[in-house]
Amino acid sequence: MTFLGDVLVLARKDLLLELRSRDTVPAMLLFVVSTLVVFHFALPSDASATAQTGLLWVALLFTALLGLVRAFVAEREERILDGLVLAPCDRSAIWLGKVIGVMAFLVAAEVVALPAYALFFRPVGWELVAAVALADVGLAAVGTLLAAMAAAGRARELLLPLLFLPLVIPIVVGGVGASATDDPGRYLAFLGLYDAVFAILSWASFEYVVTE
Amino acid sequence: MNTSLRNNQNVVLAAAAGCLLLAGTALAFYWVPNAPIEGFRQRIFYFHVPIALTAYACFGWAAWKALRLLWTRERRYDLESYTAVHMGVIFGILTLVTGSIWARTSWGHWWVWGSRQLVLFLVLFLFYAAYFMLRYSVEPGPRRANMSAVYALFGVALIPISFLAIRLAEDLVHPVVFTHDVQSKLTGSQLLTFLVCLVGMLSLAGSLYVNELTGKRLDARLRELREALQ
Amino acid sequence: MITARGLGRDFGTKRVLRDIDFEVPRGGFLLVTGPNGSGKSTLLSLCAGLLVPTSGELAVEAERGEIGYLAHEPLLYRELTALENLDLYGRLYRVPERRERIGMLLERFGLWEARRERVGSLSRGTAQRLALCRALLHGPRLLLFDEPYSGLDDAAARLLDDELGSLAGERTFVVATHAPQRVESLATAALSLA
Numbered sequence: 001m002t003f004l005g006d007v008l009v010l011a012r013k014d015l016l017l018e019l020r021s022r023d024t025v026p027a028m029l030l031f032v033v034s035t036l037v038v039f040h041f042a043l044p045s046d047a048s049a050t051a052q053t054g055l056l057w058v059a060l061l062f063t064a065l066l067g068l069v070r071a072f073v074a075e076r077e078e079r080i081l082d083g084l085v086l087a088p089c090d091r092s093a094i095w096l097g098k099v100i101g102v103m104a105f106l107v108a109a110e111v112v113a114l115p116a117y118a119l120f121f122r123p124v125g126w127e128l129v130a131a132v133a134l135a136d137v138g139l140a141a142v143g144t145l146l147a148a149m150a151a152a153g154r155a156r157e158l159l160l161p162l163l164f165l166p167l168v169i170p171i172v173v174g175g176v177g178a179s180a181t182d183d184p185g186r187y188l189a190f191l192g193l194y195d196a197v198f199a200i201l202s203w204a205s206f207e208y209v210v211t212e
Numbered sequence: 213m214n215t216s217l218r219n220n221q222n223v224v225l226a227a228a229a230g231c232l233l234l235a236g237t238a239l240a241f242y243w244v245p246n247a248p249i250e251g252f253r254q255r256i257f258y259f260h261v262p263i264a265l266t267a268y269a270c271f272g273w274a275a276w277k278a279l280r281l282l283w284t285r286e287r288r289y290d291l292e293s294y295t296a297v298h299m300g301v302i303f304g305i306l307t308l309v310t311g312s313i314w315a316r317t318s319w320g321h322w323w324v325w326g327s328r329q330l331v332l333f334l335v336l337f338l339f340y341a342a343y344f345m346l347r348y349s350v351e352p353g354p355r356r357a358n359m360s361a362v363y364a365l366f367g368v369a370l371i372p373i374s375f376l377a378i379r380l381a382e383d384l385v386h387p388v389v390f391t392h393d394v395q396s397k398l399t400g401s402q403l404l405t406f407l408v409c410l411v412g413m414l415s416l417a418g419s420l421y422v423n424e425l426t427g428k429r430l431d432a433r434l435r436e437l438r439e440a441l442q
Numbered sequence: 443m444i445t446a447r448g449l450g451r452d453f454g455t456k457r458v459l460r461d462i463d464f465e466v467p468r469g470g471f472l473l474v475t476g477p478n479g480s481g482k483s484t485l486l487s488l489c490a491g492l493l494v495p496t497s498g499e500l501a502v503e504a505e506r507g508e509i510g511y512l513a514h515e516p517l518l519y520r521e522l523t524a525l526e527n528l529d530l531y532g533r534l535y536r537v538p539e540r541r542e543r544i545g546m547l548l549e550r551f552g553l554w555e556a557r558r559e560r561v562g563s564l565s566r567g568t569a570q571r572l573a574l575c576r577a578l579l580h581g582p583r584l585l586l587f588d589e590p591y592s593g594l595d596d597a598a599a600r601l602l603d604d605e606l607g608s609l610a611g612e613r614t615f616v617v618a619t620h621a622p623q624r625v626e627s628l629a630t631a632a633l634s635l636a
Contacts (some may be wrong), residue, residue, distance in 0.1 A: 006533070006534060007307040009486045013530055016522065016526070017521050020521045020560075021521050026465060036243075047569075052385070075522070078515050078516070080518070082302060082511070083517035083531065083576070085492065086491070086492065086509060087506065087534035088505065088507030088534075088535060089534050091597075114282075119331065119435065135587060145362075149346065149362075149363070150346075150349075151391065152350055153350040155349055159345060162345050163340070163346060163363075166339035166342060166370070167366065169377060170373050170376070173377040173380055174380070176376070176384060177380055177381070177383075181384055183383075186380065190380055193376075197369055198369065200368055205362040207283075208362050209358060211358070212492070212494040302574075351453055352454045353452070353453060353454065353496070354493075354494050354496070
């Protein structure tokens with residue numbers, strides 16, 4: 001299956017690049033922990049479980065943004081995207097390869113963020129982990145597509161948050177709902193729905209974002 | 213060059229819009245009896261809901277044109293899609309304004325998070341406002357047209373998903389859910405008034421759409437001619 | 443192989459190419475000259491399919507995997523080694539006997555010693571030679587070269603002369619250059635963008 005082969009080649013390339021330059025993941029790790037500390041000072045002492053959970057999700061959102069802003073930097077600066085787009089492979093493979101890379105970075109950040117959250121605020125249950133896993137798919141899928149769009153314009157660091165935030169509001173609802181209510185199943189199912197709809201849309205439309 | 217056809221279309225639409233809205237307003241304020249529970253202030257329903265539905269229609273139209281652009285790669289669809297989004301945002305803002313007025317008269321607040329329509333339109337407004345930021349920051353051309361089209365398609369997918377999310381969020385935060393006491397079935401006179409206003413609003417949107425599109429097309433032609441003369 | 447009629451390309455309000463006509467038959471060699479900013483790079487991007495015309499027509503009878511494109515930028519990842527970059531492109535372009543072909547190209551352009559070095563640490567001329575390898579890797583039928591001689595020293599320039607000389611006639615070329623004298627003998631047609 002050459003599509004999957006291309007995806008793996010491209011994903012491997014992104015992970016290799018990050019391993020060499022080590023600039024995105026450490027920044028995301030530090031950012032998410034710093035944000036959690038800031039939230040401690042921002043929350044009143046009698047903050048509810050929902051409020052604390054909510055702020056974790058805000059922290060995760062902005063950490064994801066941090067990683068996504070850098071997603072297509074190399075490809076745009078060196079015009080490497082042109083080289084990739086000219087290759088006979090499916091352009092969506094570029095998208096999926098990048099999504100895998102972004103998800104890897106997110107998971108790396110969450111491996112630190114969730115224990116830190118458990119340490120600073122409250123224990124982390126399986127529902128939260130499941131919600132985070134599902135949310136990562138949606139964040140990466142949509143974020144990668146939007147990052148490619150923003151990379152084509154001016155002021156890309158400003159544009160990406162504006163494009164990203166309205167689209168990921170449902171993820172926050174699903175995530176907070178799954179971890180702070182008695183019926184996580186419904187919210188997890190909703191996250192799954194979001195992932196399915198927007199992953200398919202992103203996969204199908206990436207071609208049009210990177211070509212004319 | 214079917215400018216004359218366009219002009220005729222526009223005149224018909226504008227006339228239709230004018231008549232219908234005039235009639236609708238008259239019906240809404242004078243003819244229709246008071247709603248049983250809400251009383252006089254419920255009449256804004258005859259404006260708010262048609263405006264909201266028109267906004268949805270505009271976004272749907274924009275997505276349709278966007279799909280056509282991606283399918284046929286014909287450049288004219290870009291302008292059509294963009295204009296439709298523009299109309300949608302205008303009617304979206306009007307929805308927020310009328311919704312806010314209705315909220316104020318019904319519950320005493322200019323904004324209530326418990327009103328699903330209001331929150332949905334707020335999210336959509338943010339989304340489509342970002343559409344303009346996207347267009348502003350990318351150079352005009354085929355790439356910008358493609359991206360705008362993809363974004364417009366994401367918009368229509370976002371509408372139902374956001375609505376679901378907002379509904380789920382209510383169970384989460386347990387606010388008092390503010391719904392207007394709109395009867396499930398509209399009586400004959402209410403239905404008529406509503407339909408008149410709805411078609412009136414749609415005609416208004418259509419008329420503004422054709423107007424703006426013609427204007428922008430003329431602008432583009434002018435620029436082309438100027439370039440050719442250089 | 444390439445036919446252009448009334449080809450034009452705008453960027454926003456700026457018209458970079460206007461009313462260009464040319465034809466490049468199979469095996470032809472089109473030499474494109476013109477001052478800076480005259481649209482040479484844009485023309486090559488159009489032929490590659492990276493850009494679409496905003497006016498006029500352009501027909502290119504080559505599939506995506508049959509085009510070799512050399513741009514101003516080397517289109518290589520700075521943090522990857524020469525070998526890794528070529529391996530990536532080799533896989534994406536489904537080059538048969540990839541390793542052997544990469545080795546052969548690296549040898550031919552004198553890059554074998556530098557194969558494990560990060561592209562970011564290579565000199566401009568070395569990176570340009572590597573970019574040439576990248577463009578030739580999949581044995582493309584249509585070669586689009588934008589200033590291929592820029593940054594090359596005499597030895598490397600002669601290598602490129604040899605390569606172009608051996609390929610001209612069987613492959614189709616569109617070459618934009620500030621040094622037309624090097625390829626004039628190979629050119630079957632010339633286009634000047636003034």
